Amino acid sequence: MKMRSAEFVKAAVKPKDFPPGDFPEIAFAGRSNVGKSSLINSLCERKKLVKVSRTPGRTQTLNFFLVNEILSLVDLPGYGYAKVSKTERNSWGPMVENYFHARDPLLAVVCICDARRGLQDSDRMLIESAPLFGWQPIIVFTKADKFKTNARANRRRELAKDMSCKPEDVLLYSSMTKLGRDQIWDRIKAISGIDDEGKLKE
Ligand SMILES: Nc1nc2c(ncn2[C@@H]2O[C@H](COP(=O)(O)OP(=O)(O)OP(=O)(O)O)[C@@H](O)[C@H]2O)c(=O)[nH]1
Ligand SMILES: [Mg+2]
Numbered sequence: 001m002k003m004r005s006a007e008f009v010k011a012a013v014k015p016k017d018f019p020p021g022d023f024p025e026i027a028f029a030g031r032s033n034v035g036k037s038s039l040i041n042s043l044c045e046r047k048k049l050v051k052v053s054r055t056p057g058r059t060q061t062l063n064f065f066l067v068n069e070i071l072s073l074v075d076l077p078g079y080g081y082a083k084v085s086k087t088e089r090n091s092w093g094p095m096v097e098n099y100f101h102a103r104d105p106l107l108a109v110v111c112i113c114d115a116r117r118g119l120q121d122s123d124r125m126l127i128e129s130a131p132l133f134g135w136q137p138i139i140v141f142t143k144a145d146k147f148k149t150n151a152r153a154n155r156r157r158e159l160a161k162d163m164s165c166k167p168e169d170v171l172l173y174s175s176m177t178k179l180g181r182d183q184i185w186d187r188i189k190a191i192s193g194i195d196d197e198g199k200l201k202e
Contacts, residue, residue, distance in 0.1 A: 001185040002198035004068045006044035011061040013095055015102040019064050024192035024200075025072040025105040027135075029096070029126055030112030032078030035142040038175035039112060040065065040075055043184065050075055062099055068198045071188075072105065079122055100133040108136040108191045110184070115141035115172060118159060138171070138187050139163070145174040 012018050028036045037050040044067060063075040076096055100106065109130070113123050118141070130137045147155055152172065160167040171187070173180035188194070193201045 001043075001189065001194075002068075002196070003045050004198060006046055006049055006065060006067050008049065009064040009066050009072075011063050013061055015098055018062070018099070018103065019072070021072075021103065021105045023066065023070055023072040023105060024107050024194075025074060025103065026108050026110060026138075026188055026192065027074040027076055027099075027106060028110045028112060029076045030078060031114075031120065031122060034078065034112050034114050035175055036078065036112050037075055039110070039140070039142060039173065039184075040073055042175040042178060042181065044073075062095070070198075070200045071192055071194060074099075074106075079126075100129070100135070106133075106135050108138050108188070110138045110140055110188075112140050112142055115144045115155060115159070116146055118162060136191060138184070138191075140171045140173050140180070140184060142173045142175065144172040144179055145176045 009019050010017070028040055030036050037052045040050045041047060041052065044065070049065065050063065060077050062077075065073045065075070067073060076099075079096075109126070111123060111127050113119055119127075119139075127137045127139065141159060144152055144155075156167045156170050156172060159170045159172075163170070171180055171183055173184065189196075195201050
């Protein structure tokens with residue numbers, strides 16, 4: 001993906017505060033601390049576009065970004081983090097559900113999991129809700145740099161077995177090494193109708 005520009009648009013909680021929705025949109029979801037914000041930064045080739053948390057559970061709003069002035073990316077708050085206050089933890093559900101319901105341009109949700117832990121129940125729930133809301137799930141296993149090459153190949157096979165797919169279809173990613181970056185962009189580009197130049201296809 002040719003990266004010409006990447007900018008923060010706004011943070012929002014309620015549908016009335018969302019940006020107009022003029023562009024195809026891809027959201028990034030996953031458990032707290034899994035690496036959602038890091039993934040957006042590394043996809044956009046920016047170090048500090050999105051704040052990466054030192055303590056988990058920090059992203060508490062829906063954060064909208066615009067890439068190449070044609071593609072909207074949304075960093076969603078993490079789910080399942082026990083240490084934020086109960087009110088904050090419970091507010092993830094309605095806030096994100098309202099977003100999923102209200103957001104016509106949302107085409108896909110990148111469902112991010114830790115490659116070491118694999119799919120957790122909460123991840124499966126998110127993925128299973130895809131048909132209800134009409135977006136496509138793109139399942140990404142991040143922090144793959146935590147495995148050495150051989151161990152990573154084994155882990156890929158295990159994850160494929162769990163998902164009943166081919167090992168080569170498992171998206172392993174690392175924000176540190178950029179492993180898997182092109183594959184994720186290829187999926188996002190295909191779903192959003194973006195060409196190799198990073199422009200919307202006619
Ligand atoms: N080794 C390794 N560490 C990573 C990777 N991606 C993220 N991290 C680290 O994981 C921690 C959490 O990363 P974030 O990107 O803030 O995770 P998040 O999912 O946005 O977290 P919340 O917004 O708090 O839910 C940070 O310390 C990152 O440096 C990766 O691919 N490999
Ligand atoms: Mg975050």
